[in-house]
Amino acid sequence: MKEHSVMTKRTVFTKSFLLALLVVVILGGISLFTGVYDIYGQSDGMQMFFITRVPRTAALMLTGAAMSMAGLVMQLITQNRLVESTTTGTIEWAGLGLVLVYLLIPAPTLVQRMTGAIIFSFVGTMIFFVFLRKIKLRSSLIVPIIGMMLGAVISAVSTFIGLFFQMTQNIESWFVGSFASVQIGRYEYLWLIVGITFCIYIFADRLTLAGLGEDISTSLGVNYNRIVLLGTGLISFAVGIVAAIIGNLPFLGLIVPNIVSMYRGDDLRGNLPWVCLFGMGTITLCDIISRTIIKPFEVPVSLILGTVGAIVFIIILLKQRRQA
Amino acid sequence: MSDIAYIDKENRSAGAFRDKKERKKYWIILSILIILGVIAAYGLLVYNNPVPIDSPSFVPVVRRRVVAVIAMLIAAICQSLSTVAFQTITNNRVITPSLLGFEALYSTIHTTTIFFLGATTFIQFVGIGSFIFQVAMMVIMCLILYGWLLSGKFGDLQLMLLVGVILGTGLRSLSSFMRRLLAPSEFDILQARLFGSVNNADAAYFPVAIPIVIVVACLLLASSNRLNVLALGKNMSTSLGMNHRMGVIVNLVLVSILMAVSTALVGPLTFYGFLVATLSYQMVPTYDHKYLFPMALAIGFLILTGSYFFMYHIFNAQGVVSIIIELFGGLTFLIVILRKGTL
Numbered sequence: 218m219k220e221h222s223v224m225t226k227r228t229v230f231t232k233s234f235l236l237a238l239l240v241v242v243i244l245g246g247i248s249l250f251t252g253v254y255d256i257y258g259q260s261d262g263m264q265m266f267f268i269t270r271v272p273r274t275a276a277l278m279l280t281g282a283a284m285s286m287a288g289l290v291m292q293l294i295t296q297n298r299l300v301e302s303t304t305t306g307t308i309e310w311a312g313l314g315l316v317l318v319y320l321l322i323p324a325p326t327l328v329q330r331m332t333g334a335i336i337f338s339f340v341g342t343m344i345f346f347v348f349l350r351k352i353k354l355r356s357s358l359i360v361p362i363i364g365m366m367l368g369a370v371i372s373a374v375s376t377f378i379g380l381f382f383q384m385t386q387n388i389e390s391w392f393v394g395s396f397a398s399v400q401i402g403r404y405e406y407l408w409l410i411v412g413i414t415f416c417i418y419i420f421a422d423r424l425t426l427a428g429l430g431e432d433i434s435t436s437l438g439v440n441y442n443r444i445v446l447l448g449t450g451l452i453s454f455a456v457g458i459v460a461a462i463i464g465n466l467p468f469l470g471l472i473v474p475n476i477v478s479m480y481r482g483d484d485l486r487g488n489l490p491w492v493c494l495f496g497m498g499t500i501t502l503c504d505i506i507s508r509t510i511i512k513p514f515e516v517p518v519s520l521i522l523g524t525v526g527a528i529v530f531i532i533i534l535l536k537q538r539r540q541a
Numbered sequence: 542m543s544d545i546a547y548i549d550k551e552n553r554s555a556g557a558f559r560d561k562k563e564r565k566k567y568w569i570i571l572s573i574l575i576i577l578g579v580i581a582a583y584g585l586l587v588y589n590n591p592v593p594i595d596s597p598s599f600v601p602v603v604r605r606r607v608v609a610v611i612a613m614l615i616a617a618i619c620q621s622l623s624t625v626a627f628q629t630i631t632n633n634r635v636i637t638p639s640l641l642g643f644e645a646l647y648s649t650i651h652t653t654t655i656f657f658l659g660a661t662t663f664i665q666f667v668g669i670g671s672f673i674f675q676v677a678m679m680v681i682m683c684l685i686l687y688g689w690l691l692s693g694k695f696g697d698l699q700l701m702l703l704v705g706v707i708l709g710t711g712l713r714s715l716s717s718f719m720r721r722l723l724a725p726s727e728f729d730i731l732q733a734r735l736f737g738s739v740n741n742a743d744a745a746y747f748p749v750a751i752p753i754v755i756v757v758a759c760l761l762l763a764s765s766n767r768l769n770v771l772a773l774g775k776n777m778s779t780s781l782g783m784n785h786r787m788g789v790i791v792n793l794v795l796v797s798i799l800m801a802v803s804t805a806l807v808g809p810l811t812f813y814g815f816l817v818a819t820l821s822y823q824m825v826p827t828y829d830h831k832y833l834f835p836m837a838l839a840i841g842f843l844i845l846t847g848s849y850f851f852m853y854h855i856f857n858a859q860g861v862v863s864i865i866i867e868l869f870g871g872l873t874f875l876i877v878i879l880r881k882g883t884l
Contacts, residue, residue, distance in 0.1 A: 299703070303710065352878065358699040362636060363878065365706055369811055370871030377864045467714060516718065523714025527707050534707075538700055 237494050241278075244501040248274045251508050269400045276399045277504050278497045279407040280463055283455040285496030286417055286489065288470020290448050291342075293428035293485060295349055297360045298478075299534075301471035302338075302456045304361035306368030308467075310341025311460035313375045320382060327461065331406060335457030341371065342449050342456075394464030394519035396504055406458055413455050414493065421486035424448055428483070465519055466500070468526025473499060475533050557829035567832060570824055574839040581846035582610050588854055608744045610846065612807055615754055617817075617841035619803035622761050623796040624814030625821065625837050629772045629830065630789050630796075631702065634822065635878055637815045640702060641686070642709025643800045644809030645716070646679055651731060652716040660727045672746045672805055676753075679801035680794070687793050750802050757798050764792065765830035772828060810863065812870025817841040819873055 249270050259265070288301040302308045314337025318325045325333075345364060354360065417424070426434045427444040434441045459466065473496045477488050500518070503525070507516040558564040586606050627638040654662065686705060720728060761768075767788055770778045775785045803810070821837040844866065852862045 348878065356699050358703050359633075362640065362699075362702055362706055365710070366636070366640065366874060370874060373811070373864065373867045373871050377868055380864060467710060520714050520718035523718075524711050527711025527714075530707050531704050534700060534704060 234490065234494075237491070237498070241494055241498045241501070244498055244505070245274050245278065248277060248501050248505055251505055267401070272401050272404050273396055273399045273504075274501070276396055276404045276407050276463070277501045279410045280459050280466065281469070281496035281498070281500035282414060282493040283407075283410040283459055283496075284466050284469040284500075285473035285492045286414060286470075287452040287455045289474040289485065289488065289492050290417060290424060290452050291470070292474055293424055293483075294445055294448050295346065295360065296428060296430065297357050298475055299357065299361040299471065300364065301468065302342075302452070303365075303368075303465075303467045303471065305342060305345045305364040306371055307338045307342045307345070307453070307456050308460060308465050309368040309371040309375070311335075311338040311457055312465070313337055313341075313371055313378075314457070315461065316375050316378050320378065327403070327406065331458055331461040334461040335453055338457045338460065339450060339453035342453055343446075346445065346449060394459075394466045394522075395507075395515075395517035396463060397515055397517070399463075404462060407462060409458060410455055413451050414489075416451055418486065418489055420444070420447060421489060425483070425485040428485075464517075467519060467523045468530055469496060469500060469522055472526055472529045472533065557827040557832055559826065563826045567825060567827075567836075571836055571839055574836070574843050578839060578843040578846055581843065581850045582613070584850050585610055585846055585853070588850070608747075609849075611744075611747065611751075613845040613849065614842060615750055616803050616807045616810070616813075617845055618754055618758050618838060619799040619806075620810060620814040621817040621821070621837035621841035622758055622834055623799040623803075624818040625830070625833055626761055626768060626792055627796045628818055629768050630792050631699075632772065632774055634818070635815075635874065636702065637812070637818075638796050638800050639809065639811045639814060640709070641683065641705035641797075641800075642712060643679060643797075643804050644811065645709035645712040646682060647675070647804045647809055649712045649716040650675055650678060652719045655723065655727055655731050656719040660730055664730065669745060669749050672749055675805040676798070676801040679804065680797050683797035683801075684794060687790055687797075746806055750806055753798065753802055757795050761792070761795050761799075762831075762834055765834065768792065768830045769828065772830075808863075810867065812867050812874060813841075813844070813863075814870075816866070816870035816873050817844060819877055820844075 249266075252270060284302070291300050291302070291305065292298055311334040314333035314335075315330055317337075318330050318333035322329055345367060348363070348367075349360065423439050423444050426437050426439045427441055427448070428434075429437075431441045434444070474488070474492050477491045477495055481488055481491060500522070503521045504518045507518045507521050510516055556564070558567065586603060623638050628634050628636065686708070687701060720731065723731065767783065770781055770783050771785070771788050771792070773781070778785050778788070817837055817840050820840050821833060824840070825833050825836045827833075848866055849862050852865070
């Protein structure tokens with residue numbers, strides 16, 4: 218473990234934070250002006266700019282913040298750095314929720330889809346957490362393995378349902394997260410994430426205490442179960458909304474908090490702005506790459522996240538091994 | 542040592558079983574399972590055969606079914622032996638070798654083929670050459686992974702597993718992206734190939750697959766005693782005079798060959814091996830691999846032949862057998878974790 222200076226006064230706006238903010242703003246600017254449609258030459262250029270470019274960039278910022286925060290809170294609650302919506306099966310549960318909504322309602326609205334995804338990711342994440350508490354662990358590395366096997370079980374169920382009702386290709390394309398279809402009227406629910414961020418910020422200290430484990434947090438005056446339930450609810454809300462609107466964004470919630478806490482330690486309130494900012498920057502960068510790599514077409518951003526994220530994850534693991 | 546004196550002297554033994562009764566029970570269960578498996582296989586061959594036995598088209602019809610049964614046998618050998626061996630090496634009875642990204646690599650190979658070369662080449666991507674290529678690719682990747690992660694002073698089995706899982710996810714997102722760009726017709730062809738099914742098995746592979754499987758399976762069976770020692774864990778097996786790391790690597794290579802053959806032959810099966818291994822631990826009251834392996838084999842064969850027989854001829858639901866096996870395997874997985882309490 219590295220030593221961290223005890224910060225008595227929390228100052229968010231340090232020099233380095235402002236610098237990082239600047240970088241993210243620049244990335245957002247690049248994202249606004251990346252695209253095939255010529256917004257200067259065409260007469261309706263400005264209109265298109267506000268119909269697609271602005272919503273897309275806003276969606277990128279919001280989902281980047283949401284997924285990395287969800288990862289951070291999950292890691293606190295489970296006391297395990299390798300946990301994230303990809304490695305707990307949360308995203309597969311959200312997918313199952315989507316499949317069932319499509320099955321029960323012929324042409325579901327976005328709200329219905331979102332509700333299904335949120336409810337199922339909540340149930341799934343709670344099941345996983347209950348699993349973890351019931352089970353004695355010999356190694357922290359086994360947690361993501363079990364989570365991913367759990368995810369495989371759930372996606373076997375989804376595949377079964379999908380194959381039975383002949384909709385597998387649909388399922389496949391939901392699971393591949395992409396911002397290509399984001400435009401005015403299709404992404405507004407993502408703004409709810411701002412509210413979730415506020416909630417997490419308000420409960421940050423209590424979540425940090427809950428991260429110390431049930432015994433310690435209880436003796437420090439925190440209702441452990443209630444806080445865990447609340448944290449899970451917030452995570453599921455964020456993940457469910459993102460799953461319904463964008464799709465699966467693998468590893469974002471894992472690599473961002475890990476890299477931040479490598480430099481800054483484990484104080485949730487202090488790290489939260491950093492995690493949000495870093496998440497926004499990462500996903501915006503990935504999306505810019507995904508839009509330019511095979512111009513004029515685009516690659517789903519989850520491909521880039523999945524491939525790059527897997528590599529970064531493995532590097533983090535190997536680095537930990539060297540330190541241990 | 543007086544507290545063991547009450548054990549009946551006649552029943553005491555230094556063998557794998559606690560007493561003669563258990564040994565007898567083991568052999569009875571094993572033979573029942575084998576008989577049931579053979580009956581199911583026989584049923585698959587002849588039941589509901591519309592062609593009378595004296596008709597000239599009887600032989601071709603049965604030949605198709607024989608191919609399917611042989612594929613089931615190979616899949617059963619591969620999956621059951623490799624899962625049991627893998628769980629012993631990793632000292633963990635809730636994980637399976639399919640975690641190591643075999644199916645991800647498999648689907649990546651296939652998707653890449655259809656993606657870059659088109660559907661026509663993809664359909665021609667059969668035969669012994671492509672089979673050996675697939676198996677070799679998978680084994681080479683595992684060798685690199687194991688050799689690298691298990692070597693050096695930081696060698697760690699669970700780390701290797703996790704890296705394998707993550708690598709699998711990375712490959713999966715790669716191939717799923719490529720599948721998205723496919724035309725629906727190409728997607729259909731690919732999907733038919735990707736889902737584990739004995740109907741995909743191509744008899745042309747058998748001349749290569751069968752000798753490989755026999756040799757590797759015999760090697761695994763022959764190393765039963767070593768596996769018994771490896772099951773005791775790293776420290777214990779080292780003090781008993783075994784080179785733990787070498788033992789692990791050699792066995793992992795055998796496991797990866799079996800998994801590669803099975804995946805290339807009948808497609809990915811994630812939880813089938815787990816189901817088989819778990820059931821055989823329930824049936825066998827000993828840790829000796831000499832007895833575990835045959836039981837796992839019998840159970841694996843029975844599950845495949847039995848479920849195909851029932852699904853084909855009783856429920857008439859042909860396409861979904863492998864998915865149902867996976868579903869049951871997955872549920873067993875959940876139950877086992879909850880009942881076990883430690884990981």
